[in-house]
Amino acid sequence: MNNPLFSKGGGxxxxxxxxxxxxxxxxxxxxxxxxxxxxVSGVMGFALGGAFGLFMASMQYDTPxxxxxxxxxxxxxxxxxxxxxxxxxxxxxxxxxxxxxxxVGAIFAGTECVIEGYRAKNDLLNGxxxxxxxxxxLAAPAGPQATALGCAGFAAFSLAxxxxxxxxxxxx
Numbered sequence: 001m002n003n004p005l006f007s008k009g010g011g012x013x014x015x016x017x018x019x020x021x022x023x024x025x026x027x028x029x030x031x032x033x034x035x036x037x038x039x040v041s042g043v044m045g046f047a048l049g050g051a052f053g054l055f056m057a058s059m060q061y062d063t064p065x066x067x068x069x070x071x072x073x074x075x076x077x078x079x080x081x082x083x084x085x086x087x088x089x090x091x092x093x094x095x096x097x098x099x100x101x102x103x104v105g106a107i108f109a110g111t112e113c114v115i116e117g118y119r120a121k122n123d124l125l126n127g128x129x130x131x132x133x134x135x136x137x138l139a140a141p142a143g144p145q146a147t148a149l150g151c152a153g154f155a156a157f158s159l160a161x162x163x164x165x166x167x168x169x170x171x172x
Contacts, residue, residue, distance in 0.1 A: 034113035042106030049101025053094035060093075108134045108158075124162050131158025 013021070030036040075082070112130035116122055135154025139146040 034110055034117065037113045038106050038110035041109030042102045045105025046098045046102030048105075050094050050098035052101065053097025054090060056097065057090040057093035104134065104138065107137060124159060124166070127158045127162040128155050131155040134158075 031040065077085075108130050111133045112126050115129050116126045119126065132151040132155035135150035135152070136147045137150075138154075139150025
């Protein structure tokens, strides 16, 4: 038998295959837990936000060098210094975007997981409530009106995306 899960001599699992099965079950348990989902969503959001931020920063034409009242002073710098300042600006914009995407991903995934665990259901309401909480939490520093608008906007967006993703027939 060429199955790697069985040892050469008998019908039982060899030690390495048994360790692999234990490791797989442990990884699955972490990925199904709310802290695991929150951490993975935060990290993946950070990576996606960084890539998105880098792309958007590279496409910006209104960089501080162009809108700066001392633009002539910057333009008079050597090319190496101009590039250094431009790349530093791109890096800071990219990092800012990465932090924001990571925060949104972690808050949303963690909240949705807790709500799903509490309600013991997997339906549209979980994502809608998680969207409301996430939008409200992100907008809370701007005041109660912004909190309400953030809740409503993010809940509507979450509902629309979740509804689309749950459709069985995408050809309609």
